[in-house]
Amino acid sequence: MLVRADRVICPVSDAVYVETMQATDRQTRLATASLLDELSQGICLRTEYERVTMELADFMRSPSGEGSLVSDLAWVRPGMVFGARTPSSPAFDELANRAFQKSAIDHMWAVSFRDLVGPDGDGDLANVMQASASRINEKMVEYAPTIQSFQQAFAAEVSGAIKFFDEKAARDFLASHLSEFSLDDVEKCQSSMQTMLFNVFRLRPELMAKRVPSLYVHAACHAAVRWDKTRKLDGHWLMDIHHASAACGHHHAMFTEKPLRVLMTSGHLRLHEKFGMQVIAEGGEALRYLSDLQSAERAAM
Numbered sequence: 001m002l003v004r005a006d007r008v009i010c011p012v013s014d015a016v017y018v019e020t021m022q023a024t025d026r027q028t029r030l031a032t033a034s035l036l037d038e039l040s041q042g043i044c045l046r047t048e049y050e051r052v053t054m055e056l057a058d059f060m061r062s063p064s065g066e067g068s069l070v071s072d073l074a075w076v077r078p079g080m081v082f083g084a085r086t087p088s089s090p091a092f093d094e095l096a097n098r099a100f101q102k103s104a105i106d107h108m109w110a111v112s113f114r115d116l117v118g119p120d121g122d123g124d125l126a127n128v129m130q131a132s133a134s135r136i137n138e139k140m141v142e143y144a145p146t147i148q149s150f151q152q153a154f155a156a157e158v159s160g161a162i163k164f165f166d167e168k169a170a171r172d173f174l175a176s177h178l179s180e181f182s183l184d185d186v187e188k189c190q191s192s193m194q195t196m197l198f199n200v201f202r203l204r205p206e207l208m209a210k211r212v213p214s215l216y217v218h219a220a221c222h223a224a225v226r227w228d229k230t231r232k233l234d235g236h237w238l239m240d241i242h243h244a245s246a247a248c249g250h251h252h253a254m255f256t257e258k259p260l261r262v263l264m265t266s267g268h269l270r271l272h273e274k275f276g277m278q279v280i281a282e283g284g285e286a287l288r289y290l291s292d293l294q295s296a297e298r299a300a301m
Contacts, residue, residue: 003039007293010039012113013246014047017081019239026119033113037078042112044081045246046074051214052164059211060173060193063200071250078116079108129235136222137232144229150268153226157219158201162194164215169193209274213249217271221245224269244271253278255286 002008020036023029046054051074076084086101147153170190174181201208201216209216221241225231240260247254248271256264261281264271272279280286 002290002293003041007296008290009041009043011043011045011075011250012036012040012078012081013045013243014081015239015242015246017044017113021117026117029117030114033117036113040078040113042077044076044078045250046076046080047083048214048218048242048245049164050083052161052212052218053169055212055214056165056169056197057172059197059208061176074250077109077111078113079111081113081116127235129238131235133233133235133238136238140226140233147226150223150227153223154205154219154268155198155202157222157226158198158215161215161219162197162201165190165193165197206274213275214245217245217248218242220269220271221263224263224267227268247279248275248277251277253280253289255280257281 003010017036020032021029023032045051054073087104088097089100092100143156147156167186167190170186170193173193174185174189178185201212201219205216209220218241221244225233225237225241240257240263243254243256244260244264247256254264254277256279258281261279263269264279271277278289280289
């Protein structure tokens with residue numbers, strides 16, 4: 001009712017789509033996709049990789065800015081849930097390629113989540129995520145003696161995360177400032193920018209939470225798990241961290257499970273306060289939150 005009244009919208013992230021499409025039964029996946037279409041009204045959040053690279057580019061363009069402008073550009077359609085790409089063919093000239101790309105964008109813009117459901121399910125996500133979690137746990141154990149505080153754990157996670165500022169990001173940055181540059185210039189730019197970003201994250205974490213929220217939340221959640229010596233990552237936790245990264249900075253409320261809510265709202269994180277976002281894990285509380293919105297909608301009519 002709230003969605004139909006344009007009072008609420010529930011955007012779908014790449015993490016949500018991947019996790020909800022794990023059912024092997026096609027009819028179940030079709031029903032789930034239809035629900036995603038209904039609640040999201042065809043609004044999709046850009047992939048985590050796209051958001052991070054956009055946030056970093058925005059920060060590099062204007063380091064002194066107060067807040068990120070990326071949120072206004074973070075929304076695409078279901079056909080682009082795995083990335084907003086434009087095709088090209090070497091067989092076409094420039095004009096034909098432009099027409100080809102426009103047609104492809106127009107087509108993907110009209111695709112729904114239900115249209116994306118294939119004949120076969122891919123139930124291997126759990127195994128992939130668990131294998132990744134096992135590798136991370138091994139590294140956490142190896143480096144645990146060197147981590148003496150949450151701040152150290154956060155710095156270590158940021159050190160790995162800033163590799164998002166890769167060779168392409170360095171080329172894009174140089175292209176916006178120079179008419180020509182060499183491979184050596186790209187390598188020097190990449191290295192110096194990664195160092196600068198690491199230091200800003202370390203010294204001004206609150207600023208970077210506002211300017212680069214996707215990367216900040218990703219690093220902060222991993223750091224919280226790393227600092228809790230009794231906790232080990234598993235595949236489910238890895239997916240939950242992707243959900244947290246998608247929620248913060250782009251949504252007013254997040255409905256999730258209790259363990260993720262506790263991680264996000266307690267200890268050193270307190271992401272609900274940093275991002276002014278409700279994080280709700282109890283069904284009754286979620287219904288009260290929605291009922292309050294519905295009451296406000298009726299009062300405004």
